[in-house]
Amino acid sequence: MxxxxxxxTTPLRTEVLEAMLPYFQMHFGNPSSVHWAGRQAKHGVEEARERIAEFLHCRPAEVLFTSGGTESNNLALTGVHNAIRSKGSHIITTAIEHSSILEPLEALATEGASVTILPVTGDGRVRAEDLVAALRPETVLVSISPANHEIGTIQPIAALSRIARERGICFHIDAVQATGKMPLDVTSLGVDLLSLSAHKISGPKGVGALYVRRGTALTPLLRGGPQEREKRAGTENVAAIVGFGVAATLAAQExxxxxxxxxxxxxxxxxxxxxxxxxxxxxxxxxxxxxxxxxxxxxxxxxxxxxxxxxxxxxxxxxxxxxxxxxxxxxxxxxxxxxxxxxxxxxxxxxxxxxxxxxxxxxxxxxxxxxxxxxxxxxxxxxx
Ligand SMILES: Cc1ncc(COP(=O)(O)O)c(C=O)c1O
CATH class of the missing domain: 3.90.1150.10 (Aspartate Aminotransferase, domain 1)
Incomplete structure (x- = not known):
């Protein structure tokens, strides 16, 4: 075969599986519990957060764990839009994004957001001049994937993000396919939000992360608990988060x-x-x-x-x-x-x-x- x-998706690495196994039985606690069992689980989650932060060159407090790339993209787009819609509700993306970007934006458009879809060149590249031409005073967010999932085209993200951020516009990247295949440093890329998924880097399915630059306004999608700094309620998928952290460290090393x-x-x-x-x-x-x-x-x-x-x-x-x-x-x-x-x-x-x-x-x-x-x-x- x-x-x-x-x-x-990618096969799960043995090192990742071995790191996860104790968190299914031995360290079974709920990370929100304050007793010893909770603290053991919390330690696993926080160590993984540090690993992801190291992977992206950001602060651990800027990493939110989610259920995967799809949720991270939904949270980034809907969360930023809902948090700052009073400032404006124009969002820019490209014609070649993954459906977990395009469909949430279609939904936001039905709720009154205005969405511009940028064209690409014959080899899938976004032109800086098209981004500049699409900007409006009410533009609040730009979302462009650094590497396309179907054809692999890499975008000049640092140049594109500069255009947006010079004007105070939030810049999000769906880095799910770029992860482990090209360096991801949030400072040199100049991004405010970045989506990751563990199962594309030999980690488990159903876990991902959203990098949210400190100070970026974001309304939660899931409510009902204080987890993830009140940005994503729900008991954490502890074993998967631990596996994700190890997968990210290995991906960076290799x-x-x-x-x-x-x-x-x-x-x-x-x-x-x-x-x-x-x-x-x-x-x-x-x-x-x-x-x-x-x-x-x-x-x-x-x-x-x-x-x-x-x-x-x-x-x-x-x-x-x-x-x-x-x-x-x-x-x-x-x-x-x-x-x-x-x-x-x-x-x-x-x-x-x-x-x-x-x-x-x-x-x-x-x-x-x-x-x-x-x-x-x-x-x-x-x-x-
Ligand atoms: C570019 C891109 N974004 C998002 C996703 C969704 O990630 P997940 O499977 O973790 O929900 C994928 C998955 O194929 C993808 O390729």
Missing amino acids: IYLDYNA LEATAAHCCQLTQQLCEGIVQRVPGAFLNSPTHQRLPNTLNVGFSDATGEGLMMGLDLAGIAVSTGSACAAGSLEPSHVLLALGRNAEEAKSALRFSVGRETTTQEIDRVLEVLPQVVERVRRAARKNEE
Whole structure:
């Protein structure tokens, strides 16, 4: 079995599992309890907060634990909007964001917010001049992902955030796909809010964090308790938070080695596909791209058919983001690049990780040309 869908999720690391295990039984306390059992659990949560703070180069008090990237994005957008709507309610984002950004913004728009969606270039880059042109006196928030989940395009976040923050506008980044693949330093990125998710960095599912710069106004989404500095009520998922902290420390220690490993594998894959599969075209940019992500279209074939053909051979890839899996709609990210619906529907996303090997890529390059040919033949037969 070959797994090339690391952008959907990653395998849990043994070190992470081992760090989590005591918190299921031995250290079972509720971190809000003041007695010994509570203190043990609280210690685990606070140590993890310190690890995340070290990972982002921020203060531990600026890290809020959440149930994952989706909640962090919802909390950042809705929380800032609700806290400062009296100052203005114009929010700017881009056409290639994850659905956990676009859908909360659609909901805010129905409640009176005004939302501008910036276009991107053919390789998925946001232009600074488009951001400048979209700014209004009532703009209160800008949200742009530093690295796209489908094609891997990296944005010039420091330059974009400067434009917003010079005007006192909050800047949020959805760093879920960037985590562990590029350095994340909140000061050099110049951001006020940043979303993370543990399961993209070999941590457990259902836990994430939101960095909130000190002094940033944020209204909670979940109410009913004083946890997370009254910004996120509910008993903490202690074991998962502990695992997240360890996963972040390991990701930071191995960042360069993992990036170099992944870069070599995606290069091998890209060159092999271009050589062996006629009619293949690249949707990912050739530079300033996540080292582990490669999105390729295959003319006269459907990504869905190719994905299923590869699955039959034990190879897991995806047609786009995991949340859109099973959808027959073309990817909004690829449409925003200027691809037509047919081109967008022919795409496969390959995403590799620290456990992927050169031999696995060799195997994929052996199987893929046959699968593409089979899917194309079936499509021609259907047309006859
Ligand atoms: C860019 C991006 N943002 C947010 C999310 C959602 O994260 P989670 O699965 O932790 O809710 C994902 C997950 O695929 C993602 O790729």
